[in-house]
Amino acid sequence: MIVTTQQGMGQVALKELATVLSELDERFNSLNFLGEQVFFLPDNLDAQQVNEVKGLLGVAGIYSPPLHYQLASSVWRKERTGFLVDDIGVGAGHFQVMAGPCAVESESQMDAVGRKLRDCGVKFIRGGAYKPRTSPYSFQGLETEGLKIIREVADRYGLKVITEVVDRSVLDDVLYYTDVVQIGARNMQNFFLLKELGRIDKPVFLKRGMAARITEWLGAAEYIISHGNPRVILCERGIRTFDTELRNTLDVAAIPLIKSLSHLPIFADPSHGTGDRKFIKPMALASMAAGCDGIMVEVHPVPAQALSDGQQSLDFAELESLVKSLNSLKKVLPTL
Amino acid sequence: MIVTTQQGMGQVALKELATVLSELDERFNSLNFLGEQVFFLPDNLDAQQVNEVKGLLGVAGIYSPPLHYQLASSVWRKERTGFLVDDIGVGAGHFQVMAGPCAVESESQMDAVGRKLRDCGVKFIRGGAYKPRTSPYSFQGLETEGLKIIREVADRYGLKVITEVVDRSVLDDVLYYTDVVQIGARNMQNFFLLKELGRIDKPVFLKRGMAARITEWLGAAEYIISHGNPRVILCERGIRTFDTELRNTLDVAAIPLIKSLSHLPIFADPSHGTGDRKFIKPMALASMAAGCDGIMVEVHPVPAQALSDGQQSLDFAELESLVKSLNSLKKVLPTL
Amino acid sequence: MIVTTQQGMGQVALKELATVLSELDERFNSLNFLGEQVFFLPDNLDAQQVNEVKGLLGVAGIYSPPLHYQLASSVWRKERTGFLVDDIGVGAGHFQVMAGPCAVESESQMDAVGRKLRDCGVKFIRGGAYKPRTSPYSFQGLETEGLKIIREVADRYGLKVITEVVDRSVLDDVLYYTDVVQIGARNMQNFFLLKELGRIDKPVFLKRGMAARITEWLGAAEYIISHGNPRVILCERGIRTFDTELRNTLDVAAIPLIKSLSHLPIFADPSHGTGDRKFIKPMALASMAAGCDGIMVEVHPVPAQALSDGQQSLDFAELESLVKSLNSLKKVLPTL
């Protein structure tokens, strides 16, 4: 059973509420979602006890049994969630672009990317240090060395870092260097890892699994939130369908659908979503027109020489053109 | 073997070319694609004969063997195809909205829709007279009576009619009343019907089958074109995927993909594409941002009372809002 | 509203029942399903009228509103349906193999196939005279000439003919030559054609559409049955999924699922289901073990020279081996 509280409750009132709940069942626990306190109680309270809780001062709502994505849902929280990554806003009207190569390959590669991003006004640099690859014989990433490079470059150009964690065993390492932790599509239902991400104090960028239903995706977000971390960003990155012409089918409708079911920020990744740089710009614009809160896109100084995903990476001129177009569309969107 | 000719060739030159080709093989035939003549020869000419054809005056290209969507492809025709439906332009920069109910239900229903469309500046009215339904016990459409109603309403308000033909046996009937012939998703590979549509002089609106690969869809267009009718409009209407939250998955990336592979106009149908009126507007804007040439959308005076597809039909206020937004986006698009 | 009657009712009792129903609503009609009479009434009778019908002598059940596949469903008819094609049993324990080339190519090809089938004890010869092809430039079949060939060969070797009808305009032609009419996957929801097949007196072999849900498939069968033809055979032929290693994914579980939802005979087609002759035999055995009533399989004297589908056609030795294995498995199956 989930008990939500009224916005802006003071510490004293919250403490009192906690005391009463602890009398009902001492195994209750709670978390703070961007200022709102949420209590979890066992689901076996009787009707009288539930009524008692309902009547308590400061209680806003009771969900029993909860949706499997109750805290991620717009049933609970009507306004769209936004938060800061350091001083940079994400969600709730702060449109952001996150760009960079598939994999960190070298200092010079990342330096070139970082400088270009700063010049374009992009605030987040991405790049993988641990690469999940279908083949054990493919390039697997620079690991810690790659993390150091992306951090240094980001600091040099005033950017925030987003990079993927692929296993709990490297989480501490990744957390030391990154600002936002990315969970890749293959790990969307790695529940042990998700729970661990509930205990960290950095935002999590949760990519949709390639065959994940929308509510399964929100269930994965719920694992993170219900373990204590409210700062989850969802990212649609293409689903696997019968169509073989492109790498994936970017499910653009997932954007308004998520905004209807959930309050969490929703991004789109047209690089993985199409697998073909020719289609990145139209699909980025389409995603923005559909209402997304940001775009993740792959960029490489020389896409043809990329160690991975070159065919779906923009070159610098294309990135510049894309950012300009997104900025133009951003201005007109509120009037549509 | 397909032989294409240079643009703007005169009648005399074409006749000469035809004469030479007929000496190579008397079974050749030809068609005229919006001003360009195209000749079909058997594929068994020898290398010397092929070379001879290549050297003939006015020959622009030889495709042997042809792609299965050669005439629909951008390999042959680089510029985007546009044409008139009476005096209304479609494709090549003429963005159009086609709107109306799923099914023609009554004169009063259609009159209300027609007046609203005229007031909004929409040029095409849609509405089915023969409805393909999963169950034999569902409403099957008003048939000829429905065709008469939509024609009269269209004439009353200065609109063009687009309606679906579901079988060759009713094609003459439909042709008598309509301006554009629609082929539904279930009929996309009804090849006998497609060939017949190659012999008519009205544009064909070809919806994508719900599990059709892009090149299969273009192959269906090729059936129509190669039998003599160049005026084909493609329409993405959602594909069937594992996702069950929405009725279909609107494959927005099919829009830039079609524009890369083909010169034909490409529309999007966010009503069938989502199955939920809440998502029609964002998906219409997304489709336009992705580069489509027009939108087909379902509208009903009272969606809750529609005999079919009410949940994916806009009401009049929503239609007005949608058209306004599309018009605003249209203005900014060329600068993106 | 559908009214079913008790088995074995006499003509007099049926006439009386019809008279009473005609007093309730003169627009009622009826059909005979392999000996059982079924009446259709409008769905707008009031509760008292419905009760009255329920009480009539001979009435077995009332379905109001009916399932969209009521007559195809096992809700209505518990025992499995079997019937004769001339003197050959299909369904209800009569396992049959239907074999032959994708397309009728020549008299000598078909003669070789026909002789082989007879020698193997196969009772049905298949072969397409009208071939639906993705490309308009591919071989489209021998048409009427092909129908004549397959009929003559069948008569020569004591076989029954099954061949596909692709359009109503060639239905009479096909009916003249065939014993069983096949509806291909692309035509599964060609409702005008399905209704027409309800009016013929030959069995219909209805292939599942490549993206058809089970209940949509049964709805297609219902179109045929409710228009008067009870002899429908369903055939699972593979669905389209994300997997690209094989041509289709043979949905073997559709076999027990259909047997749970419906009383109609269910076949499997491992040729189209896999697209690869290497996998035909294991998948035919799997389908039989899952409970199917028969197998359709492609066979060609020289698969490498087939004009279509050679890669999924057995040669004669493979056919012989398959039939032997099916016969062996058939013996043990009732004990499993």
Add this chain to the structure above:
Amino acid sequence: MIVTTQQGMGQVALKELATVLSELDERFNSLNFLGEQVFFLPDNLDAQQVNEVKGLLGVAGIYSPPLHYQLASSVWRKERTGFLVDDIGVGAGHFQVMAGPCAVESESQMDAVGRKLRDCGVKFIRGGAYKPRTSPYSFQGLETEGLKIIREVADRYGLKVITEVVDRSVLDDVLYYTDVVQIGARNMQNFFLLKELGRIDKPVFLKRGMAARITEWLGAAEYIISHGNPRVILCERGIRTFDTELRNTLDVAAIPLIKSLSHLPIFADPSHGTGDRKFIKPMALASMAAGCDGIMVEVHPVPAQALSDGQQSLDFAELESLVKSLNSLKKVLPTL
């Protein structure tokens, strides 16, 4: 570059070969695949060096670059792989059933299952101690307590244990109690975990991801094998398709396809593959007829009371009937 060696090479010859390879590149390493030694060298040797290696005594083949599933492939190893789990054979003709509840719920539940399995002649007991669930609010398993229970019950009845590991952090715990380590569908591409499983000395049961292509699945197996563990069992457990009637679509054709591409044992799981106990038996028989090496199936003393997956669990009578039928079919299969 992968260098394989001839079967039955002695230790002296292998040492000599290793010495020569170390002169070419000191970074080479090797593993032993059930008696066959395999060497890995960098892919940058020049043509002369490659030729030199080819000529070395005992070298059977060179793969450069290797398939991404070279060691899992039948290109390398023609005969089907079989191995022992303690004294129980798996693969290469040893058909095995693995059965038990979705989750370990209590000692009494497992004791009842264990006794029944022994009485039926089943050799492997399954049961999850860590359950991956879509919702964080669902039952998550008994964890270590569950592992202890399943081990004790297995020992009591002479059974082998198979249970799932969901994260590296619990791997040691799981390894202490189990005989075979299961990787669930959601973890199929958890590459860090797969590499770790390459370093253990127990067989790995690798379920196919619900949207995994066959070669991606084999790539996952390659991660395990190339890190040192040759004992990998593949298990088809249903893929996610557009069809919603059943929980998944059991891809039965994956069985002969895997046997064509790989030498590894292949099982089928008709419980997850269908999600409905009504269809477990026909699909188990179908999978066996298609050539699988074993069946994994869910069983529960009282399915209706199961904490998870009750609807896809057999009761004891159904299990007994299934095992009997599989045994009967096993006898006749070699003659088909």
